[in-house]
Amino acid sequence: MSARYTVDDFDYSLPPELIAQHPARDRAGSRLLHVDGDRLTDLRFTDLPSALAAGDLLVFNDTRVINARLRGRKPTGGNVELFIERIDGPDTAVVQVRSSHPPRVGTTIQLAAGAAAIVESRNDRLYAVRFEGTGALDAWLEQHGELPLPPYITHAPDASDASRYQTVYARDPGAVAAPTAGLHFDASMFDALQRIGVERAFVTLHVGSGTFAPVTARDIDGHRMHAERYSIPQPTVDAIAATRARRGRVVAVGTTSLRALEASAATGSLRAGSAETSLFVTPGYRFRVVDRLLTNFHMPKSTLLMLVAAFGGLHAMRSAYTHAIRERYRFMSYGDAMLLERDVGSGPST
Numbered sequence: 001m002s003a004r005y006t007v008d009d010f011d012y013s014l015p016p017e018l019i020a021q022h023p024a025r026d027r028a029g030s031r032l033l034h035v036d037g038d039r040l041t042d043l044r045f046t047d048l049p050s051a052l053a054a055g056d057l058l059v060f061n062d063t064r065v066i067n068a069r070l071r072g073r074k075p076t077g078g079n080v081e082l083f084i085e086r087i088d089g090p091d092t093a094v095v096q097v098r099s100s101h102p103p104r105v106g107t108t109i110q111l112a113a114g115a116a117a118i119v120e121s122r123n124d125r126l127y128a129v130r131f132e133g134t135g136a137l138d139a140w141l142e143q144h145g146e147l148p149l150p151p152y153i154t155h156a157p158d159a160s161d162a163s164r165y166q167t168v169y170a171r172d173p174g175a176v177a178a179p180t181a182g183l184h185f186d187a188s189m190f191d192a193l194q195r196i197g198v199e200r201a202f203v204t205l206h207v208g209s210g211t212f213a214p215v216t217a218r219d220i221d222g223h224r225m226h227a228e229r230y231s232i233p234q235p236t237v238d239a240i241a242a243t244r245a246r247r248g249r250v251v252a253v254g255t256t257s258l259r260a261l262e263a264s265a266a267t268g269s270l271r272a273g274s275a276e277t278s279l280f281v282t283p284g285y286r287f288r289v290v291d292r293l294l295t296n297f298h299m300p301k302s303t304l305l306m307l308v309a310a311f312g313g314l315h316a317m318r319s320a321y322t323h324a325i326r327e328r329y330r331f332m333s334y335g336d337a338m339l340l341e342r343d344v345g346s347g348p349s350t
């Protein structure tokens with residue numbers, strides 16, 4: 001169904017001043033736009049409980065952002081920047097490299113505190129490296145790496161970002177970008193949701209840097225998504241089944257939670273386990289699990305905007321984004337949120 005769409009169908013004019021450079025003072029202090037087809041309702045994020053009902057289930061992505069940006073030097077003395085795409089072993093990772101000259105296989109890149117990264121292979125823009133002298137890699141990155149803020153946030157990361165660019169429930173290190181819809185939740189919001197009988201469950205999807213990759217193919221069917229590792233625990237599968245049985249709604253908190261759930265159920269029923277997904281959700285996709293989506297506002301021509309257009313309908317998204325710009329909503333990772341009802345044409349959940 002997506003063959004009729006080009007990347008220009010997902011373009012809009014975003015005033016640069018609406019790209020949020022810092023989070024709201026309080027996590028739940030953002031605005032919330034409720035989108036139900038052509039009906040748009042301006043809310044505060046603290047109004048979220050009133051838009052949900054007892055028996056609904058919120059599904060969160062509990063990945064934790066790692067300090068994925070590293071500074072180093074080549075044997076020639078040249079500066080190198082490594083950006084971890086994903087950790088794939090106790091001392092190995094796939095990285096992007098920024099350098100005046102690409103390092104050759106076998107090159108040893110000197111890092112902080114006497115550590116090193118040895119280039120073992122290259123596949124297009126990605127390099128496989130093995131770390132030496134780091135000890136436990138997660139702990140070393142926490143001390144010597146830099147937080148990888150998105151490219152549209154222009155300030156260097158500071159102590160505030162170290163806290164606010166993580167969800168309060170982040171648990172499993174591995175992401176290089178935050179699941180940003182979850183940044184709005186705090187303890188008081190969880191308490192309010194629990195009081196009205198809204199339940200929660202968790203998946204893990206380690207967000208890769210490819211989430212920021214532009215769509216370069218004019219026909220969106222020509223775009224290939226980056227692969228991301230996800231895991232769905234059995235208690236989450238059981239919670240979704242129980243939600244279905246009581247006729248509650250499954251609400252994905254963020255596009256990453258949605259991709260994990262829909263990828264797992266793509267060939268049948270939802271099942272527990274771990275896998276990689278390169279699922280590219282575009283208009284015409286038939287959703288099997290998710291009934292409602294909580295998400296932030298996304299960049300023009302991005303795969304994330306294509307996903308929300310598939311979920312809520314392209315016409316509804318165009319209207320919602322036009323409204324959000326007119327009403328001066330804040331966009332992107334540190335911006336405001338949208339609660340999106342699934343378009344009736346995108347298929348019933350099973």
